[in-house]
Amino acid sequence: MDLAFQRLPWGGTHNPIMPNTIEVQLTYARLYENDAESGFPWDDTTYLIGNGFLRGLQGFLYILYMSVGVGLIASLAGLAIAIISLIIYHQNISDFIDLIDSVKYYFGILLGFYFGGKYGRILIAWISEKRQRANPTGLYRREGLVRIEKGKAVFEAPFIEFDAYLVHSPSGRGGRYFNLLLQHRYSKHQLWMKGLLTDAMDQKEVYAYWEMIQQFMDVSRPLPDVPIFEPFRHRDPVTAEWDQRTGRDPFKWRKISPESWRKHHEQTYRERLRATNFHQACILDAHIQGRGLPLPDQPQGAMLA
Incomplete structure (x- = not known):
């Protein structure tokens, strides 16, 4: 050492x-x-x-929640710019629908990871509290x-x-x-x-x-x-x-x-x-x-x- x-x-x-x-x-x-x-x-x-696996998993979920949160903010900013561009230059409702349809799965996955990380670690802490207190x-x-x-x-x-x-x-x-x-x-x-x-x-x-x-x-x-x-x-x-x-x-x-x-x-x-x-x-x-x-x-x- x-x-x-x-x-x-x-x-x-x-x-x-x-x-x-x-x-x-x-x-x-x-x-x-x-x-x-x-x-x-x-x-x-x-x-x-x-310590232990559950503690490490809580840490991983927290990092996931924070990282995806940053990615989600950046993605929403990009989506907002795309929507503003459609409104200014196309003004066609079908283009707007196509845009939303093309990104819905991407944002669905991001939101899943975001809320999974945010509330998953809280759920694990609640489930493992007795074990952690006994350690x-x-x-x-x-x-x-x-x-x-x-x-x-x-x-x-x-x-x-x-x-x-x-x-x-x-x-x-x-x-x-x-x-x-x-x-x-x-x-x-x-x-x-x-x-x-x-x-x-x-x-x-x-x-x-x-x-x-x-x-x-x-x-x-x-x-x-x-x-x-x-x-x-x-x-x-x-x-x-x-x-x-x-x-x-x-x-x-x-x-x-x-x-x-x-x-x-x-x-x-x-x-x-x-x-x-x-x-x-x-x-x-x-x-x-x-x-x-x-x-x-x-x-x-x-x-x-």
């Missing part, structure tokens, strides 16, 4: 804001108009990472553990035994997509952190994601001040004490609509992200087995029945 990808350092500058995900986070947070008692898949104790894969703040479901078993290990990697893949447009991967240091178990940030075009979004994850798992510090955790801040003792001492508005994020975010806040946070230096020495290297300390005789993670 060290030869192929960039290992991210432990410790950091405490900038957990990822501008590309804020609208998603605001939508999630605004589901809870009042301070919530529990959430899914994110709250003050757990950060769950959906324990994720991060557990108060226990300090990472759990990864493998078939009928669950791999469990302390969070401190995982290294974070900035991994990349071709974007198909001459660039790269970046993702965050947690690799267990003493075994082959991995956790792709695609629960919130997926296929980022900016590396610094992934750096900020890793900062957020570290702060979430550090029970000595308050929860990251990002929208997805806001409805649950009052439930975490350290966070509640911090918010009371600093006078933080409990609805700081939930008062911001997606439109207001884009208009008044997004550029500020993007500039802040660009200005943040995430490249610092790892504060734990000297204390990690396999680097500053001898390797353990046995992997410390365990497979649970």
Whole structure:
């Protein structure tokens, strides 16, 4: 992993804001108009990472819906131009009927893919919700553990035994997509952190994601001040004490609509992200087995029945 990808350092500058995900986070947070008692898949104790075939299918349907939507808009613009041309130059109702007849199947297929992608993923989410809720894969703040479901078993290990990697893949447009991967240091178990940030075009979004994850798992510090955790801040003792001492508005994020975010806040946070230096020495290297300390005789993670 060290030869192929960039290992991210432990410790950091405490900038957990990822501008590309804020609208998603605001939508999630605004589901809870009042301070919530529990959430899914994110709250003050757990950060769950959906995986598996159904999760991948939901992602595919979302991409299909967005791509076809763009194609549909472009096609409708072309159809509008053709209709205007007929009206101006031909003014013959039969030509108009022939035009509609020639494109009806094309638009029928596009609309089928569009609505299939839009509502298909919602249907799959509804069907698979119970299965997704039963999947324990994720991060557990108060226990300090990472759990990864493998078939009928669950791999469990302390969070401190995982290294974070900035991994990349071709974007198909001459660039790269970046993702965050947690690799267990003493075994082959991995956790792709695609629960919130997926296929980022900016590396610094992934750096900020890793900062957020570290702060979430550090029970000595308050929860990251990002929208997805806001409805649950009052439930975490350290966070509640911090918010009371600093006078933080409990609805700081939930008062911001997606439109207001884009208009008044997004550029500020993007500039802040660009200005943040995430490249610092790892504060734990000297204390990690396999680097500053001898390797353990046995992997410390365990497979649970």
